[in-house]
Amino acid sequence: MKVKICGIMNGETARKAVEFGADALGFVFAESRRKVSPRLAREIIAQLPEDIHKFGVFVNESKQRIQEIADYCGLTHIQLHGEESPNFCKEFTLPVIKAFNIGSHSDLELVTEYACEGFLLDSPKGAYRGGTGISFDWTILQSAILDGKRIILAGGLNSENVGIAIRTANPFMVDVSSGVETDGMKDLDKMKDFIFAAKQ
Incomplete structure (x- = not known):
């Protein structure tokens, strides 16, 4: 099982996550208590192995700004948590992960409208778009509607x-x-x- 640690804010946490076996790290550039500056993210990413995936988390940001930050920091994936359209998600050269807040089975219909590298399925949104610490009913995801989709839970x-x-x-x-x-x-x-439990 692949594991992503999101909300990385310093080099030590990033290095330890990699040491413990994380496959991907997430850097939040949207409003959040875990928000980091592009400069800090770039400094942390420069210390990381090439094969670790580096996700940038954005909410309703312009294409130009996302691309600038991705290029500057050395991101490998773009994670979109806002109301970005299916067409907007196709405009990037890097792989795009589209996030959705899932509260009921009907929310899965929206996922099928997008053609992205992967889909991050999160709990219904609170004050921010993620990081609420609340889970949702995972049995919803057993629906055949998501067959063939690469899901990040x-x-x-x-x-x-x-x-x-x-x-x-x-x-x-x-x-x-x-x-x-x-x-x-x-x-x-x-x-x-967490990483040990997930990998088991």
Whole structure:
């Protein structure tokens, strides 16, 4: 199972995540308590191995700004969390991951309108577009409507429930942010436990 640690804000957390076995790291450029500047993201990414995927998280940002940040920082994937259209998602040379907030089976219909590299399925949105620490009903994802789609499962995951989530939803990757934090900061022990549990 592939694992993404999102909301990376410093070099030590990034290096430890890689050491523990993370496959991808997420850098938030949208309004969030985990927002980082392009300059900081670039400094952290410069320290990382080539084969680690570096996702940039954006919400309703312009194509030009996204491309500028992606090029400057050395991102490998663009993750879109806003109301971006199917056509907008096709305008990038980098792989695009489109995020959707899932509250019911009907929300999956929207996913089928997009042709993207992958789809991050998260809990219904709170104050921000993600990182709420709340999970949704993973059995929704057993619907055949998503067959052939590369799914990244997010929302309320932690080391205790990630195994059940993987068995229930059968995603391509799991994504965690608040589930490996203590007092709003990444907790290295929780991060290590989560990656180990997911990989098991």
